[in-house]
Amino acid sequence: MLYIVLLLVLAALGLLVPALTSAQTHWAWLSVGASAAAALVLVWDWWLRRRSGPTPGAAGATAEPGDRQPPAVDHPADEDGVDDDAPVSPDQATEPEEEDTDAADLLIVAELADEIRVVDERPRYHLAACTWLDGRASLGLPVSEARQLGFTPCAVCRPDSTLAARNRAAGA
Structure with missing residues (x-):
């Protein structure tokens, strides 16, 4: 999503140059439209991230889009209430x-x-x-x-x- 926003912002900048060098206002309006589209994509991405819930990791950590972890699988415990498949080492404490x-x-x-x-x-x-x-x-x-x-x-x-x-x- 951020690449799309970057491309839209670059397009808006590219459209702004002819708007400033010529007397034609339609270039300026196209630049404004590309900027508005970039803002809409940002809002849409924020809304999608908010709906999906918090990303795994430490509180306050910023996660890049490629850093998302798959959801944890909940393994049921045995009859004795202990999950034998989950070894606990000192490094996992x-x-x-x-x-x-x-x-x-x-x-x-x-x-x-x-x-x-x-x-x-x-x-x-x-x-x-x-x-x-x-x-x-x-x-x-x-x-x-x-x-x-x-x-x-x-x-x-x-x-x-x-x-x-x-x-x-x-x-x-």
Whole structure:
């Protein structure tokens, strides 16, 4: 749909050039018509997306048209109420919440070079002793670099408040 809108906008721009260089107003009206058609296609696409419901993924994430996932298939559980076909590994466990970092702690942590741990393809950074890291391969990074790369602190091990308190104690 977005390609159609792009083509209509380019057509409107192309029709605007002869409208401005000649004294014929029908070119301007054709340009307005192409722009209106592009707006209608955008509204139609929005309406179709809204009717289909929310796209799978994280809240607030923007999904491209090609990124849509097929709907999840609900496998019925066995008589004992357990779905034996769904293996659960540590990597499939839910992501821990983000630590609510105090602004003063954030200013301290942003400058630190202390090493924290990150898991590939996961948004949180952790202390080495974090219980959520058990059984997961992790990489060490300086906390300032992890922050710059967009990682956020884990609410389980609370690395920002721990590192800031450790830094305050070392400075005292």
